[in-house]
Amino acid sequence: MSEQVPAAPSLARRIIAHPASLLLIGFALMVVVGGLGSIALNKLFGALDVARNTPVRLIAAVVLAALFIGAYKGYKRWIERAPDRELEFVGAGRELSLGLLGGALLFTAMTGIVALLGGIEILGVRGLGMFWSMAAMAVFSGVFEEILFRGIVFRQLEAWLGSWIALALSSALFGALHIMNPGASWYSSVAIAVEAGILLGAAYMLTRRLWLAIGIHAAWNFTQGWVFSVPVSGGEAPLGLLVTRRIGPDWLTGGDFGLEASAVAVVVATMAGLTLLLLAIRGGKLVPAPWRRPS
Secondary structure (H helix, E strand, O other): OOOOOOOOOOHHHHHHHOHHHHHHHHHHHHHHHHHHHHHHHHHHHOOOOOOOOOHHHHHHHHHHHHHHHHHHHHHHHHHHOOOOOOOOOOOHHHHHHHHHHHHHHHHHHHHHHHHHOOOEEEEEEOOOOOHHHHHHHHHHHHHHHHHHHHHHHHHHHHHHHOHHHHHHHHHHHHHHHHHHOOOOOHHHHHHHHHHHHHHHHHHHHHHOOOHHHHHHHHHHHHHHHHHOOOOOOOOOOOOOOEEEEEOOOHHHHOHHHOHHHOHHHHHHHHHHHHHHHHHHHHOOOOOOOHHHOOO
16 A cells, blocks of 8 residues: 655745744734733733732733633644643642742842842841832743743744754843833843843753743843832832841942843853753753755
8 A cells, every 4th residue: 555645735835934924923823822812811801000909900810821821822822833842831840839939049149149239238127118019020931921922032042043043032031022122221121131131041941941031031021020129120129028238339239120130140041041051061961953954
């Protein structure tokens, strides 16, 4: 019996399957889901601004995060037509927990160094403060931004151009988009690109899944905003657990943008990111550039 030769994919399917197309489609999909989901939840739960510090805000953020995860799984199945390994639930608890612990310890260590250098003072304990708002922000930013920037942008660039170019371009984009935040400058955007771009990109490369990166991202933001009452990527300082005061030069305190723009954060987070990157390299997790792949 002769074997049946599979039909060649159509021109439209070949265009859609190209990493550049998948990147654009995935990026647009997540932005649309985020916009429509936020509108729907605002109507369902009421206004979800930072001032609304209630458990409802956290519940709404968890629902929205679930929508993002569902949208990504649908994108993988029906658009990319590939199995979902990045957000597979088996083993997710362990990787997410490690990420949460790592992100919290990383930001605490960085804040401790800034404090030893005289850049931040702890004046007292406030209590619960804006716990619900900060937890909701951490869930939203961790899930949405990691799916968007590592699950879609980095992954498709990597398939197209290799790991090194993908890491450079996705980090630059991640930092550049933060220029629109209150209190941002080109320096703060470069700091975000270097410290967070490398750290979170390496976390994905090491595991080839998103849970570790989501945990690091969420815990970094939560520890920064709620525990130490420091602005999260600009804006006003939230009312968190500790009453703190940042003093000293902007290079040490990060200025209006917050400790993420501190030179200490750049050094500490980048060192952590390079450590994860080295582990990924040793584990053979890098994707070569197209001109270095076997024909």
